[in-house]
Amino acid sequence: SSELTQDPAVSVALGQTVRITCQGDSLNIYYASWYQQKPGQAPVLVIYGENNRPSGIPDRFSGSSSRNTASLTITGAQAEDEADYYCNSRDSSGNHNYVFGTGTKVTVL
Amino acid sequence: QLQLQESGPGLVKPSETLSLTCTVSGGSISSSNYYWGWIRQPPGKGLEWIGSIYYSGSTHYNPSLNSRVTISVDTSKNQFSLKLSSVTAADTAVYYCARYSSVPPSWFDPWGQGTLVTVSS
Numbered sequence: 001s002s003e004l005t006q007d008p009a010v011s012v013a014l015g016q017t018v019r020i021t022c023q024g025d026s027l028n029i030y031y032a033s034w035y036q037q038k039p040g041q042a043p044v045l046v047i048y049g050e051n052n053r054p055s056g057i058p059d060r061f062s063g064s065s066s067r068n069t070a071s072l073t074i075t076g077a078q079a080e081d082e083a084d085y086y087c088n089s090r091d092s093s094g095n096h097n098y099v100f101g102t103g104t105k106v107t108v109l
Numbered sequence: 110q111l112q113l114q115e116s117g118p119g120l121v122k123p124s125e126t127l128s129l130t131c132t133v134s135g136g137s138i139s140s141s142n143y144y145w146g147w148i149r150q151p152p153g154k155g156l157e158w159i160g161s162i163y164y165s166g167s168t169h170y171n172p173s174l175n176s177r178v179t180i181s182v183d184t185s186k187n188q189f190s191l192k193l194s195s196v197t198a199a200d201t202a203v204y205y206c207a208r209y210s211s212v213p214p215s216w217f218d219p220w221g222q223g224t225l226v227t228v229s230s
Contacts, residue, residue: 033216035156042205042223043156048216086156090213096169098146098215100156 002026002092004101006085011107012077022070022087022101032070032087032101034063043086047072074106082108111136113206113221121200121228127193131206131221138187139164144211147180147191149202150223159204162189163211196228 004024012018022032031050035043045054047063060075070089074081087101117129131145138145146161160170162180170178179192193200203225207217 031214033214035217042220043217044220045216045218048218049214054218088156088158088217090215095172096161097171098158098161098209100148100158103155 002089002099004032004087004089004099006087006101006104008102009105009107011109012074013109014079015076017073017075018077018106020072020074020085020104020106022072023068024089024092024099024101025068026089026092026099027065027068027070029092030089031065032063032089034061034070034072035086035088036081037084037086038082046085077106077108079108082106111208111219113208113219115204115206115221115224117224117226119225119227121196121226122230123197123228124195127191127196127200127226127228129191129204129206129224129226131189131191133187133189133208138182138189139184142211143208144169144215145182145189146207146209146217148205148207148217148220149200150205151199151202157202159191159193161209198228200226201228202226 034047037043051063091097112134114132121127144161147159162168177194182189203223205223207220209215209217
């Protein structure tokens with residue numbers, strides 16, 4: 001089965017830019033989707049497909065991908081962006097399975 | 110606006126079967142464009158995909174849980190359900206239900222609010 005690896009934690013100064021990465025073999029085949037999770041809340045979709053934001057997600061969130069790595073970038077981080085972020089994609093095994101990344105805790109300083 | 114809501118017992122004894130239901134409102138579970146999935150998150154840990162079901166009843170399960178998981182759908186009630194057998198303390202988690210598209214690229218949206226299930230005697 002596939003695995004998606006993320007850095008456990010990153011920090012960013014208020015108003016600055018932070019990039020969160022997600023690595024895995026399945027990302028050579030499938031786009032990642034990205035989820036924001038605040039304490040005690042359900043995950044919320046922030047990026048899907050090549051680089052699409054659901055309605056209501058600020059345009060400071062953007063996504064990109066290259067080979068086996070997907071990235072989520074927050075340009076001009078705000079205090080409310082402090083959260084855990086998870087990537088997700090379909091498994092590369094050919095089965096209809098899905099895998100989540102290990103998660104990244106983003107701290108806004 | 111599509112909404113999902115999990116329901117079921119918050120406490121299950123070891124070796125017994127965990128049973129949860131997800132009720133879909135604001136849309137039909139019989140849409141041909143979507144699968145319906147279960148995801149869980151142990152306290153303080155990451156997300157784990159459990160499995161999914163199509164309105165026709167076709168299912169897919171996480172290989173690590175495959176032998177213990179059953180997901181079913183009741184289109185008349187606009188609900189789908191999860192059963193996880195022979196539970197242990199390691200199955201203690203917040204369980205979420207979510208919708209995702211049937212054709213890649215897929216994404217999980219929306220999610221239910223989640224329900225905490227504790228496995229303890």
